[in-house]
Amino acid sequence: MTYYAVTQFLLYYFFQHWFVLGVDIGLRSTEPNGVGLENNASEYNSSTELTHVEKSSLIDQTKISANQQFIYSTSVSPYEALVLSDPCYQDGTCEFTQTIMEEQYCNCDKQCHQFKDCCQDIKYNEELNSVYTPYYQCYKSSNNIYKGLFAVAECPSMEDNTTILHLCQSDDFLRVGPCVVSDDIIFKNKYCAFCHNITLYKTFDLTLKLSGVVTSIIHENMSNSDRMNHIFHMSKGYQLIPPKGTVVRPCMLQLAGNNDTLCQKFINPVYLFEKRMAYFYRNYFCGPGSNRHLLKCTGGLYDRLGRDTIYPITILFSFTEKETKKEDCTKMTYQINGSNQCDLEIYTNLISYPEPFYLVFSVSLTRLQIIAVASAYCWTLTKVIDTENVSFKKILLPNGEKNKAAKINLRIVFTKPSFLHEIKQNEHYINNLMWNMFWSDENNTIKVSKEQNVPLTLQNESLSLA
Ligand SMILES: *[C@@H]1O[C@H](CO)[C@@H](O)[C@H](O)[C@H]1NC(C)=O
Ligand SMILES: *[C@@H]1O[C@H](CO)[C@@H](O)[C@H](O)[C@H]1NC(C)=O
Numbered sequence: 354m355t356y357y358a359v360t361q362f363l364l365y366y367f368f369q370h371w372f373v374l375g376v377d378i379g380l381r382s383t384e385p386n387g388v389g390l391e392n393n394a395s396e397y398n399s400s401t402e403l404t405h406v407e408k409s410s411l412i413d414q415t416k417i418s419a420n421q422q423f424i425y426s427t428s429v430s431p432y433e434a435l436v437l438s439d440p441c442y443q444d445g446t447c448e449f450t451q452t453i454m455e456e457q458y459c460n461c462d463k464q465c466h467q468f469k470d471c472c473q474d475i476k477y478n479e480e481l482n483s484v485y486t487p488y489y490q491c492y493k494s495s496n497n498i499y500k501g502l503f504a505v506a507e508c509p510s511m512e513d514n515t516t517i518l519h520l521c522q523s524d525d526f527l528r529v530g531p532c533v534v535s536d537d538i539i540f541k542n543k544y545c546a547f548c549h550n551i552t553l554y555k556t557f558d559l560t561l562k563l564s565g566v567v568t569s570i571i572h573e574n575m576s577n578s579d580r581m582n583h584i585f586h587m588s589k590g591y592q593l594i595p596p597k598g599t600v601v602r603p604c605m606l607q608l609a610g611n612n613d614t615l616c617q618k619f620i621n622p623v624y625l626f627e628k629r630m631a632y633f634y635r636n637y638f639c640g641p642g643s644n645r646h647l648l649k650c651t652g653g654l655y656d657r658l659g660r661d662t663i664y665p666i667t668i669l670f671s672f673t674e675k676e677t678k679k680e681d682c683t684k685m686t687y688q689i690n691g692s693n694q695c696d697l698e699i700y701t702n703l704i705s706y707p708e709p710f711y712l713v714f715s716v717s718l719t720r721l722q723i724i725a726v727a728s729a730y731c732w733t734l735t736k737v738i739d740t741e742n743v744s745f746k747k748i749l750l751p752n753g754e755k756n757k758a759a760k761i762n763l764r765i766v767f768t769k770p771s772f773l774h775e776i777k778q779n780e781h782y783i784n785n786l787m788w789n790m791f792w793s794d795e796n797n798t799i800k801v802s803k804e805q806n807v808p809l810t811l812q813n814e815s816l817s818l819a
């Protein structure tokens with residue numbers, strides 16, 4: 354055990370110095386004795402025998418460096434040394450993250466240089482950075498506290514309007530708006546775009562997820578933004594939805610780092626448990642030196658971090674400043690395709706409990722017969738408004754087995770994505786329906802005739818219960 358700890362320390366010591374010197378003397382162009390930064394992924398398939406053999410040779414080499422002098426080895430490249438000294442190396446390789454994991458915390462494509470999210474076996478090349486690289490941060494785009502997306506989240510240093518700077522820094526997207534996208538670059542909000550001279554952009558939509566919310570607590574008389582705040586505070590979760598065609602780059606949130614070269618080079622998250630809290634770091638070399646032996650690899654655990662719970666009710670808000678004509682947005686049965694072009698929010702699966710109603714029969718019916726009639730009634734309601742789900746909440750029968758009347762409470766779920774005014778209109782409509790149903794015992798048929806303005810299709814409908 355002791356021997357192992359000492360070895361780890363020596364290895365780390367060796368790296369720190371190698372990289373400091375490497376940078377100082379410009380090692381990249383003049384590679385002494387053929388030892389360079391040959392960080393080629395395919396050369397380092399982590400076969401266990403190979404690792405084992407090289408580990409022992411490395412230990413010998415690094416011991417020499419204990420005299421504080423920079424000594425490099427001709428048989429072990431710094432990259433190999435890096436591989437061997439990081440106990441989580443396996444979890445940071447392209448092969449592991451791309452084949453074993455469902456979601457990735459690091460990437461192996463060309464853009465990884467630009468986002469600084471390369472996997473461990475990619476040779477990170479600063480020359481492939483983009484102008485936005487220094488400003489990218491992992492942005493929290495949902496209630497998931499571990500997974501976000503990359504967005505330009507800082508202003509260039511020459512920006513001197515402190516109002517803009519503060520608004521760009523703000524995490525309160527209800528106030529400053531959500532992220533925006535221009536030319537495939539995602540900015541944390543419109544102020545961050547503005548300080549990079551971007552004024553034309555598309556805005557992300559906001560989906561709020563709720564459970565068990567009923568129509569009666571959402572009022573039409575509120576302004577859109579008041580309604581959004583009101584609903585946001587009742588919501589169980591949220592998610593920002595990119596405009597159609599926008600490619601987002603997922604990333605892991607809460608990763609602490611430092612300015613150390615090895616820490617900056619790649620992402621392979623590790624964590625430390627302290628006082629029942631998990632603290633995450635970009636990689637092994639970002640962790641606190643004194644506690645490095647306590648760091649644990651994140652690896653496949655990432656797939657299970659912050660898994661979303663599914664909530665049935667969603668409300669889609671748009672931050673887009675009226676680009677669609679108002680009349681297009683007030684039409685009923687508006688079809689949405691991914692993104693919300695109206696500044697009206699869209700509700701899915703909102704619940705309504707209409708006024709109770711009474712079924713009154715000309716003859717006494719059994720409980721089962723009443724349920725059959727009530728079911729037929731529910732079924733006809735789903736025909737009135739095509740995409741709702743109607744079920745009983747309660748059926749109240751005054752007498753025992755035979756009854757001439759029943760009180761029925763319904764539960765209606767508006768399954769089709771709809772505007773609030775559509776839902777309120779349908780609710781009003783359902784509350785004012787009055788139907789005559791003719792139930793015939795011989796052929797198991799119920800005849801429904803309307804008493805109010807039901808659609809033509811439903812007039813005089815016959816339903817077979819068989
Ligand atoms: C990595 O190695 C392979 C085969 O050894 C070679 O074809 C490829 O060009 C190398 N890639 C880099 C980035 O050096
Ligand atoms: C590394 O592993 C991959 C897949 O396991 C294999 O295709 C490739 O040939 C290996 N490369 C080396 C250098 O062993």
Ligand SMILES: *[C@@H]1O[C@H](CO)[C@@H](O)[C@H](O)[C@H]1NC(C)=O
Nearest residue numbers: 513514515516517518520547
């Ligand atoms: C900073 O930007 C805000 C918002 O665009 C603007 O109203 C304000 O005048 C600017 N302040 C200065 C000092 O330029």
Ligand SMILES: *[C@@H]1O[C@H](CO)[C@@H](O)[C@H](O)[C@H]1NC(C)=O
Nearest residue numbers: 508509511512548549550551
């Ligand atoms: C934005 O435009 C101004 C004026 O054209 C220029 O001085 C400034 O450098 C630009 N800023 C960025 C981040 O491109």
Ligand SMILES: *[C@@H]1O[C@H](CO)[C@@H](O)[C@H](O)[C@H]1NC(C)=O
Nearest residue numbers: 569571572573574575576579
């Ligand atoms: C909106 O209407 C509801 C009921 O219809 C009422 O209780 C509420 O006070 C109204 N709110 C405003 C801001 O007018």
Ligand SMILES: *[C@@H]1O[C@H](CO)[C@@H](O)[C@H](O)[C@H]1NC(C)=O
Nearest residue numbers: 609610611612613616617639
């Ligand atoms: C990293 O360097 C930047 C500027 O070079 C500095 O502002 C920042 O505080 C440093 N971060 C750490 C964790 O030392």
Ligand SMILES: *[C@@H]1O[C@H](CO)[C@@H](O)[C@H](O)[C@H]1NC(C)=O
Nearest residue numbers: 686687688689690691692694
């Ligand atoms: C939505 O998409 C469907 C199928 O792609 C298409 O038929 C429909 O016209 C689209 N609706 C709108 C409003 O764009």
Ligand SMILES: *[C@@H]1O[C@H](CO)[C@@H](O)[C@H](O)[C@H]1NC(C)=O
Nearest residue numbers: 735740741742743744766768
């Ligand atoms: C209606 O709701 C019930 C229970 O909530 C569910 O089992 C059923 O699948 C729903 N039907 C439709 C068409 O959504």
Ligand SMILES: *[C@@H]1O[C@H](CO)[C@@H](O)[C@H](O)[C@H]1NC(C)=O
Nearest residue numbers: 793794795796797798815817
């Ligand atoms: C069912 O029986 C009733 C009453 O006998 C009759 O009016 C109705 O036409 C019949 N319906 C069908 C579909 O046979």
Ligand SMILES: *[C@@H]1O[C@H](CO)[C@@H](O)[C@H](O)[C@H]1NC(C)=O
Nearest residue numbers: 802803809810811812813814
């Ligand atoms: C429904 O029945 C009434 C009376 O029998 C009749 O006047 C009306 O035309 C019927 N409606 C349809 C759509 O068949």
